[in-house]
Amino acid sequence: MRVLVVEDETRLAENIAAAFREGPGYAVDCVEDGETGAALAAERCYDLIVLDLMLPKMDGASVLKRMRSGAVNTPVLILTARSETVSKINLLNAGADDYLSKPFDLGELLARAKALIRRGKGAAHPTLREGDIEVNTLEQTVTLAGQPVVLSRMEYRILEYLMHRPRAVVSKQELLEHLYDYNWEHHSNVIEVHVSNLRKRIGGQDRIETLRGRGYRLLLPGGRTA
Template identity: 45%
Template sequence: MRLLLVEDDLHLQQHLNSHLVKANYLVDLASDGETGLFQGTEYPYDAAIIDIGLPKIDGISLIKTLRAQHIDFPILILTARDHWQDKVSGLDAGADDYLVKPFQVEELLARLNALIRRSVGQASPIISNGPLQINTKSLEVKVAEQTIQLSSSEYKLLEYLLLHVGEVKSKAELTEHIYNEDFDLDSNVIEVFVRRLRKKLDPQGQYGFIETLRGHGYKLKQLNE
């Protein structure tokens, strides 16, 4: 999942970035509202974390501008102001949730996970599709109740496809959402990861989890329970 983190406190920004990367997120950083607005309108994100007290463009104005441009990824606001009016202003601007500083990183990760899940219609951190199951909190993957060991890159690809089950995702879109900007779009690495996932999740080919649509991309097939 690709996140936008807009925070002008560089110490907090790096602290959060470190924990988010450890939690398997791909994070783009901005230190002011102007940069955050550019990134938020130019790149595809699965969610954003935005501080209210930003230089150049404040967080409330940034959120209002993003929503006015019909950019609808979930937004979690951070505020040092423990006043209900500030929380209401953020939510009214278009944010989906808020945290008051100081906070525990574990709570931020839990709220962020929930926002992303809800944005694609999933209420529980445990997401199932037929015999396939992932836990977006623990990052555990199971097939027919058997735990499957995946690399970080394999998990990111599987999670994104499962959160968009039944939808065709191009190689470019997969790269934009789950891999770094310097990832080579012309390489065959996505194909390699797909092959690895098929081998690990379905070595006998009995489920056919991931479908290839030539010229279009990949799709995680919707399976009955």
């Protein structure tokens, strides 16, 4: 998963980014002003946007409005120092999905971020289950037919992303965009290695199909048919 943090207080943005990377293992991009934030959000390669309200050049509310009017449906978590109910109502009505008042709890920020990403992908429960594969996104553990499977960090992230989109073709670029931050192009060859390792651990070509030139697809033998 890839998160955009728009926050002008660079040290705070660093801390949030470090928490995302160390906790759920998301890729994080940080920007300091509203204009850059709005421009990056329009790329649609993020699974969540954490947006501060008081920003240079363009304030958070305007960034939100521009995103929503440009049909960018990425979940948005607002960080606000204002605690008046009216401003929260206005933000939620303007298309925000959730808000946190500063000073916030880092654990709460991570939990809300996970919930927003999950919801954004149409899953209500933190445990993703497709066929005999079960992914617990809280503990970041995977079981295959009841047996725990040990995955590396990157392998887990690839599986989690694919689990959100079973039976759909996920291009290599999409995978790269959502799993790495802005310098993902450097990882272009590495991802093939990670996918192939993951495939070995969860049951070979039957599980993850490679469609040459198009991408990868999670197959679920014995599972529900689409």
